[in-house]
Amino acid sequence: MTVGPQIEFGSIIGSQRACPCVLVLDTSGSMQGAKIDELNSGLQILKSKLMEDTQARNSIEIAIVTFGHGGVQLVQDFVPVRDFQPPVLQANEATPMGEAMHVALNIVRHRKATHRQEGRDYYRPWIFLITDGEPTDPQHVWQDAARASIEEQNKKGALVYCVAVGDDANLEVLARFSNAKPQRLQGTEFRKLFQWLSSSVSTIARARAGEQTALPPVDGWARVEV
């Protein structure tokens, strides 16, 4: 045993940094069956992968907004990874994607304000939008949400990534929500998607200004469009 300074780590408050991360998940009728089951097990994987990374465990905070079953729901407000209990989501009803993105952008702004008030340091928040369809809210609602999403990214308020599930997801619509190119999931590879998501958010502490879009390769789960 090496002799060293006797530091009581437990008594150190320090300045643990927060990394807010919102999952905006499609729970509409078309997600019924294998898709919603795979999505639910993907959420379990996300939790276990993030728990493996000691810093991610302490810095990442997860929120979940769903659209479909029960309309738009804040299923989970921001919670540290270690306290995150993956929900079991059900799928039915329509696809109010625009309204869900409005909610996601709002909770992100609110979360940052809370951190600022408390003097906590934080990283740029992430929003992941995952859907197998296209918005069913009135056109002006989703278009307004898409504009707000792009504006938020342009002023560096948040990073937004979109993932399409299956062939019915409308990539052109998704592209209007994000400055990054939307990706299409291979089959129902939610497990690999959430593994990727876990390693992406875990890199954040080492990312630096202007290079935060340098994410790990998506080839484990994204389909190459031909």
Next chain:
Amino acid sequence: MGWKVFASSVIGTGHVREGTKCQDKHRFRIGPGPNLVVAVADGAGSSQFADIGAEMVALHSSFLLQRDLANGEAPGCAVLQRAFTASRENLLALNDGLRLRPGYERMELGHLACTLILLAVSKDTLAIAQVGDGTVVAQRPGGHLERFSNPRTSEYVNETVFVTSENYLEAFTFRSLPCEGLGAFAIMTDGLESLAINYRTREPERAFFDPLFEFARTASADDAFLQHLLDREEINERTNDDKTLVIATRT
């Protein structure tokens, strides 16, 4: 009266997992006489050659500053700034040179991005110059711990200015204080701040620094102790980034 110095840069657990290199680098140079120079550079996350940039800047700036002090210059703002500018020009030259090599035509200065803290101690003055994040903590008379770091330039904790940035001189800060009564000081990169700085008070954590400085003064303190400390689970729980700590105590 001189200084006993311990220094270590330890790779972050995140970098180990991804197979990337440690991008934190440091150099310290003792003497002549009571002089001491320390350079700490934190290479930028995914900048491809940030480890090289950090190494070059730490090496070069500390060399120039030691030479200037040895030539009788006082550690003033202009002298430290000159070392910054010269080590940046050195990176520019390296970048230009590399671009001539096949395969490196698209090399940019930003690929070598790093922060730099340059610290000089003479007989009567401690001087700190800095571009980017990272912190210096000084143990002042009466054991009071004082923190020196740059004001945040961005809303987000991991966004900072680099020596390679166009506007690096706008972000350049210089501070100096008398050596009298100065018992010890520490320099750390951003990776350690989540442990060493209390977010509410913005003050250094006494529970971290007091035992650290105390131990560094004992005969048990050897070259390996800092590395062991920086590898501890309690630290990796707070950061998966590279972490550098340099400690100097009076002898």
